[in-house]
Amino acid sequence: MAHPYRAQPDKAFWKKTVSPHQPHEVGNWYEKRFEIGDRKVATAGSCFAQHIGRNLREKSFNYYDAEPAPGILSDAMRHDFGYDMYSAR
16 A cells, blocks of 8 residues: 555645744645635644633634633633533533
């Protein structure tokens, strides 16, 4: 069986496309595939997802929170109990 990445173009690889260049030199490696618009966006399962979720909220995307924290919890307690980190704990 052939390696699945052999047929990929250079733009599919960070090391070939981004790493050897300054940020302003990176060419046409990103291609928008669809509009998010006002669709709900959810995250789950990793530290990366946690940071993406926080940024989506900060940038006013329609971030889906299936488990909002109870209003009686302080900010510190919300974090301690895993609220506001992902779409669902």
